[in-house]
Amino acid sequence: MSQDGEVIRVLLADDENLVRSAFAALLGLEDDLDVVAQASSGAEALAMARAHAPDVAVLDLQMPDRDGISVAGELTTVLPGCGVVIVTGHGRPGHLKRALEAGVRGFLPKTVGAAVLSDVVRTVHRGGRYVDPELAAEAISSGDSPLTPREADVLELAAGGAPVEEIAVRAHLSPGTVRNYLSAAAAKLGAPNRHAAVEAARRHGWI
Amino acid sequence: MSQDGEVIRVLLADDENLVRSAFAALLGLEDDLDVVAQASSGAEALAMARAHAPDVAVLDLQMPDRDGISVAGELTTVLPGCGVVIVTGHGRPGHLKRALEAGVRGFLPKTVGAAVLSDVVRTVHRGGRYVDPELAAEAISSGDSPLTPREADVLELAAGGAPVEEIAVRAHLSPGTVRNYLSAAAAKLGAPNRHAAVEAARRHGWI
DNA sequence: GCGGACCCATGACACGTGTCACCGCCCACC
DNA sequence: GGTGGGCGGTGACACGTGTCATGGGTCCGC
Numbered sequence: 001m002s003q004d005g006e007v008i009r010v011l012l013a014d015d016e017n018l019v020r021s022a023f024a025a026l027l028g029l030e031d032d033l034d035v036v037a038q039a040s041s042g043a044e045a046l047a048m049a050r051a052h053a054p055d056v057a058v059l060d061l062q063m064p065d066r067d068g069i070s071v072a073g074e075l076t077t078v079l080p081g082c083g084v085v086i087v088t089g090h091g092r093p094g095h096l097k098r099a100l101e102a103g104v105r106g107f108l109p110k111t112v113g114a115a116v117l118s119d120v121v122r123t124v125h126r127g128g129r130y131v132d133p134e135l136a137a138e139a140i141s142s143g144d145s146p147l148t149p150r151e152a153d154v155l156e157l158a159a160g161g162a163p164v165e166e167i168a169v170r171a172h173l174s175p176g177t178v179r180n181y182l183s184a185a186a187a188k189l190g191a192p193n194r195h196a197a198v199e200a201a202r203r204h205g206w207i
Numbered sequence: 208m209s210q211d212g213e214v215i216r217v218l219l220a221d222d223e224n225l226v227r228s229a230f231a232a233l234l235g236l237e238d239d240l241d242v243v244a245q246a247s248s249g250a251e252a253l254a255m256a257r258a259h260a261p262d263v264a265v266l267d268l269q270m271p272d273r274d275g276i277s278v279a280g281e282l283t284t285v286l287p288g289c290g291v292v293i294v295t296g297h298g299r300p301g302h303l304k305r306a307l308e309a310g311v312r313g314f315l316p317k318t319v320g321a322a323v324l325s326d327v328v329r330t331v332h333r334g335g336r337y338v339d340p341e342l343a344a345e346a347i348s349s350g351d352s353p354l355t356p357r358e359a360d361v362l363e364l365a366a367g368g369a370p371v372e373e374i375a376v377r378a379h380l381s382p383g384t385v386r387n388y389l390s391a392a393a394a395k396l397g398a399p400n401r402h403a404a405v406e407a408a409r410r411h412g413w414i
Numbered sequence: 415g416c417g418g419a420c421c422c423a424t425g426a427c428a429c430g431t432g433t434c435a436c437c438g439c440c441c442a443c444c
Numbered sequence: 445g446g447t448g449g450g451c452g453g454t455g456a457c458a459c460g461t462g463t464c465a466t467g468g469g470t471c472c473g474c
Contacts, residue, residue, distance in 0.1 A: 016296065021321030022229035025236055089223065089296075114228030148420060161402025164461070177422050183462055193430090193462075195368025195402070355450060370430070384452050390432055400432075400460090 007034045008125045011054035013045035013071070014087075015063045023058070023087075023117070030118045042066035049079055056125050058117075061088035061095060069099050076103035083124035087117070093139035094205025096131060107131040145206040146188045154181040156207045159198045214241045215332045218261035220252035220278070221294075222270045230265070230294075230324070237325045249273035256282055261289060263332050265324075268295035268302060276306050283310035290331035294324070300346035301412020303338060314338040352413040353395045361388040363414045366405045 010027060012035055014020035024035045037052040039045035042063045049057060057075060059068040072084045085106030086099050096107050106120045109132055120130045145152065157167045164182075168175040182194045191197035201207045217234060219242055221227035231242045244259040246252035249270045256264060264282060266275040279291045292313030293306050303314050313327045316339055327337045352359065364374045371389075375382040389401045398404035408414040 016317035017320050018294070018315070018317045018324060019226055019229065022226065022233040025321075026229040026232040029232055087225070108225070110223035110225045113224050114232075117225060150421065161400065161406060163400065174423055176424060179461065179463085180423085181421095183464090186462080193368065193370065199368060357451065372430085381453055383454060386431065386433085387453085388451095390434090393432080 007032050008056055008121060009034055009036045009052070009054045010121060011035075011037045011039070011045065011049055011052065011057040011082075013039040013042070013048075013057065013063065013068070014060040015040050016060075019060075026114060027058075027118060027121070033118060033121060042068065042071040045071055046074060046078070049075055049082065053079060054082055056083045056085060056121050058085045058087060058121065061086055061099075069095065069102050069104070072099065072104045073102035083127075085117075085120055085124055091132065091135045091138070092203065092205025093135070093142040094145060096135055096139045096205070097144075098205075100131075105129045107135065109135060142204050145201075145204070147185055147201070147206060151181050151185045151188075152201070152207055154178055155185045155194075155198060155201055158182060158194050159202070159207065161195070214239050215263060215328060216241055216243045216259070216261045217328060218242075218244045218246070218252065218256055218259065218264040218289075220246040220249070220255075220264065220270065220275070221267040222247050223267075226267075233321060234265075234325055234328070240325060240328060249275065249278040252278055253281060253285070256286055256289065260286060263290045263292060263328050265292045265294060265328065268293055268306075276302065276309050276311070279306065279311045280309035290334075292324075292327055292331055298339065298342045298345075299410065299412025300342070300349040301352065303342055303346045303412070304351075305412075307338075312336045314342065316342060349411050352408075352411070354392055354408070354413060358388050358392045358395075359408070359414055361385055362392045362401070362405060362408055365389060365401050366409070366414065368402075 010033055012020055012024055014023065017040060020038055020040065024038060027033045027035055036054055037048040039048045042065045045057070045059060059071055061068040068086050072086065075082060075084055083106070084104045085108065086104050087108050087110060088095065089110050091109035099107050106124045106129065108116065108120060112132060123130050147155065154167060154171055157170055164175050164178050168178045171178065186194055186197040189197045189200040191200050198207070217240055219227055219231055221230065224247060227245055227247065231245060234240045234242055243261055244255040246255045249272045252264070252266060266278055268275040275293055279293065282289060282291055290313070291311045292315065293311050294315050294317060295302065296317050298316035306314050313331045313336065315323065315327060319339060330337050354362065361374060361378055364377055371382050371385050375385045378385065393401055393404040396404045396407040398407050405414070
């Protein structure tokens with residue numbers, strides 16, 4: 001349980017062992033922080049959280065099995081008292097938005113300085129919020145996704161460079177419909193073709 | 208200067224401040240290692256190396272201005288006594304091969320355990336080599352690139368999803384020639400289209 | 415109940431691409 | 445000094461894609 005004056009119990013999740021251990025070393029330098037559990041996947045992070053009931057969870061955004069955001073969403077319902085901080089290599093505006101909707105209270109790109117991470121952990125533990133200012137500005141200026149859910153689905157399936165026929169099968173759609181969605185998505189994103197559209201959507205974090 | 212019995216002076220370069228600081232904290236836990244300089248770009252890493260003459264340089268593979276491998280190549284000529292360890296998020300066989308050609312003596316994916324990094328730094332300092340066994344196996348099995356230099360160029364330009372016309376302009380080629388190269392590259396890579404070819408080439412580190 | 419948004423589909427046309435055959439040029443190697 | 449390989453190019457054909465018009469279906473809000 002979280003108590004003032006006591007150390008803050010931290011759960012760390014990142015699929016890159018080296019980075020995770022390094023973060024643990026970094027946080028371990030702080031007297032008031034204690035890394036009580038580590039996980040290398042989303043599923044493991046949830047299991048660890050249930051077992052150790054940490055005060056704050058620091059999650060990497062991209063993990064092999066599942067999105068750090070979806071882990072965060074489940075975590076906040078299972079362990080309401082546990083604050084969640086997301087750390088990510090590429091800060092996309094859309095990710096930030098979805099993360100906040102999932103109950104995340106801290107959101108940081110890996111480019112920030114060393115002191116920030118531990119400070120944010122403390123802030124979140126106190127019930128506060130912190131999002132990287134630069135990321136916040138981007139998120140505000142880029143706004144909501146103009147894509148309909150289905151358009152986003154199809155665009156995501158197109159991301160791997162698959163031909164229309166394959167997308168159609170995987171989305172249970174007619175090839176013509178797929179082309180229509182792709183065309184609509186590209187138009188909305190101001191892209192000349194589907195690949196540029198994928199690029200643009202990814203840049204905004206909309207897929 | 209490197210002396211046995213003394214601490215090993217380490218230069219650390221990674222564009223992600225948080226990760227770099229965390230690595231510094233991790234290496235700082237070892238008594239015989241001393242992080243004497245940090246850099247957040249390739250150019251800065253070279254400048255730092257000249258200024259501090261470290262015993263070992265730990266470089267991230269992908270940095271904003273230039274490839275960690277090209278930095279390593281220059282570093283080994285400027286500071287022959289300085290060992291180089293490359294750390295990377297995505298371990299592609301082609302990268303490993305190019306790194307070794309550049310004089311790199313340590314090559315690690317970020318997925319390895321915490322103890323490995325400091326051990327490798329010591330090994331490299333002693334004049335030894337270390338490459339991740341799994342990566343080495345992949346590199347051997349995947350072999351050399353079957354692409355001609357020009358094919359690789361064109362394929363790289365195609366990576367962004369640009370239309371043939373644009374690739375032709377940027378490569379100073381006729382559109383027909385571009386299509387021929389793309390077709391040849393896709394055939395050599397066993398890919399059904401250019402996008403899958405880009406994917407495959409990237410996976411092997413050939414572009 | 416009516417307009418509007420999203421969903422799914424079809425057909426037609428223009429354009430981009432993938433594939434192949436074949437061309438010449440240069441350079442290296444036997 | 446011929447042969448082979450990489451480089452750059454052309455032309456033609458089949459196929460995949462991008463674009464547009466148009467249709468019907470559902471659901472929601474005014």
